[in-house]
Amino acid sequence: MDPTPSADGTGNSSGVHGGGLRDVVQLTIPAAGAYLTVLRTATASLAARLDFTLDDIEDLRIAVDEASALLLVSAVPGSALECVFTLSPGLMRVTVSVDSLDSEPPSKDTFAWTVLSALAGEVSSSTGPGHRVTIELAKRRGDRADLGEPPAGHVRSRSAEPSELGAKLGAVGTS
Numbered sequence: 001m002d003p004t005p006s007a008d009g010t011g012n013s014s015g016v017h018g019g020g021l022r023d024v025v026q027l028t029i030p031a032a033g034a035y036l037t038v039l040r041t042a043t044a045s046l047a048a049r050l051d052f053t054l055d056d057i058e059d060l061r062i063a064v065d066e067a068s069a070l071l072l073v074s075a076v077p078g079s080a081l082e083c084v085f086t087l088s089p090g091l092m093r094v095t096v097s098v099d100s101l102d103s104e105p106p107s108k109d110t111f112a113w114t115v116l117s118a119l120a121g122e123v124s125s126s127t128g129p130g131h132r133v134t135i136e137l138a139k140r141r142g143d144r145a146d147l148g149e150p151p152a153g154h155v156r157s158r159s160a161e162p163s164e165l166g167a168k169l170g171a172v173g174t175s
Contacts, residue, residue: 047061060137070116076099
């Protein structure tokens with residue numbers, strides 16, 4: 001790897017896109033559920049780098065996990081799951097793809113797809129050559145769907161204010 005800094009001085013492979021910097025991060029992991037923790041962690045870290053809210057970060061983590069799980073159902077055994085994160089100011093695009101046994105994209109008429117759409121803002125799927133199936137997500141900073149009331153015992157903070165969050169957590173412990 002060449003340690004020479006790039007034009008932006010960070011050493012990242014960044015380019016100018018739409019008036020701002022754009023970074024592309026690609027992860028390839030075995031197509032197995034045990035490795036999804038790696039994608040969830042990377043998603044949270046990259047979203048935090050874009051100054052997404054805590055709620056948006058959590059939504060993205062769940063969305064990437066859900067998209068990956070939808071693809072793993074029909075993944076070729078022993079294949080790899082590829083995840084590409086494209087970061088722009090205030091926007092993250094995530095493309096998850098895998099070689100599929102049936103080359104069919106996930107059904108858009110399922111509860112899982114509905115959840116995915118609510119969490120991510122923009123969602124699409126496609127098939128490519130060699131039975132490759134892809135799900136693409138896009139999430140803008142601050143673009144939050146109202147998912148209604150959280151499940152019992154779950155606290156969904158709308159603010160990163162420590163005092164408000166602490167008060168909510170205290171209230172949960174007493175109910």
